[in-house]
Amino acid sequence: MIILENVSKHYQNRDKSRFAAVAPTDLHIRAGEIFGLMGYSGAGKSTLLRLINLLERPDTGKVLVDKQDLTAMNDAALRRARQNIGMIFQQFNLLANRTVEQNVAFPLEIAGWTAEQIRPRVAECLEIVGLTERAGHYPAQLSGGQKQRVGIARALAPKPHVMLADEPTSALDPATTRSVLGCLQDINARFGVTIVIVTHEMSVIRRLCHRTALLDKGKLLEVADVQNGEVLAQSDIGRELLRED
Numbered sequence: 001m002i003i004l005e006n007v008s009k010h011y012q013n014r015d016k017s018r019f020a021a022v023a024p025t026d027l028h029i030r031a032g033e034i035f036g037l038m039g040y041s042g043a044g045k046s047t048l049l050r051l052i053n054l055l056e057r058p059d060t061g062k063v064l065v066d067k068q069d070l071t072a073m074n075d076a077a078l079r080r081a082r083q084n085i086g087m088i089f090q091q092f093n094l095l096a097n098r099t100v101e102q103n104v105a106f107p108l109e110i111a112g113w114t115a116e117q118i119r120p121r122v123a124e125c126l127e128i129v130g131l132t133e134r135a136g137h138y139p140a141q142l143s144g145g146q147k148q149r150v151g152i153a154r155a156l157a158p159k160p161h162v163m164l165a166d167e168p169t170s171a172l173d174p175a176t177t178r179s180v181l182g183c184l185q186d187i188n189a190r191f192g193v194t195i196v197i198v199t200h201e202m203s204v205i206r207r208l209c210h211r212t213a214l215l216d217k218g219k220l221l222e223v224a225d226v227q228n229g230e231v232l233a234q235s236d237i238g239r240e241l242l243r244e245d
């Protein structure tokens with residue numbers, strides 16, 4: 001479903017020297033799996049995630065999603081392809097002056113859906129995340145967990161095959177985290193959406209992910225098949241994370 005071939009991304013240090021936020025990386029994420037990107041702060045997790053939908057353009061390499069080479073597309077084609085890739089953010093990124101249902105409708109308006117198409121799809125997505133009763137509320141009237149559910153409903157609305165989640169539960173307490181992870185799990189199981197999730201918490205990997213990669217200093221150190229009982233133990237950082245867990 002997602003193939004990264006030799007992708008890398010460099011930024012400048014203050015002294016203008018360049019460093020690799022993501023060193024040349026190959027990664028293959030299968031259709032229907034929940035895949036974790038794990039590592040300490042600054043490891044390059046968010047950058048790697050944002051390379052998947054080309055929010056960051058790679059300096060080298062190719063990004064294929066659903067057999068389409070995003071790196072070869074012009075802007076218009078890329079905008080269309082991105083409708084197949086939902087994104088969920090740590091700080092929710094909701095529009096404050098729009099109600100819950102208007103937030104969920106937003107990507108559909110951008111994609112050119114008609115009002116008749118939008119209404120039932122928004123209702124369906126709010127039902128999936130359990131927020132039907134809050135449709136007319138504004139983000140400021142919601143708890144953190146409810147805000148993230150709106151973020152999930154918004155990402156799901158255009159019926160994407162892939163959802164990218166950047167630390168979606170880092171701003172939430174443990175009980176709310178469990179319920180938001182349950183919501184993502186439900187969406188994966190019911191609709192087969194491939195989910196890539198960035199986290200620095202081993203508990204999120206354990207609860208949610210089928211497989212996970214471990215990154216450090218821009219390098220992919222190892223991949224573990226969590227679903228089949230594998231743990232991150234091939235690298236020093238992996239063993240350190242396990243000890244801390």
Ligand SMILES: Nc1ncnc2c1ncn2[C@@H]1O[C@H](COP(=O)(O)OP(=O)(O)OP(=O)(O)O)[C@@H](O)[C@H]1O
Binds near residue numbers: 041047
């Ligand atoms: N736009 C940017 N310009 C310059 N440097 C950046 C930019 N984005 C990220 N970086 C740097 O690239 C490195 C990797 O950052 P990234 O956010 O991908 O890591 P991360 O593993 O997601 O960490 P965190 O959990 O702290 O978000 C860091 O050193 C960061 O400071």
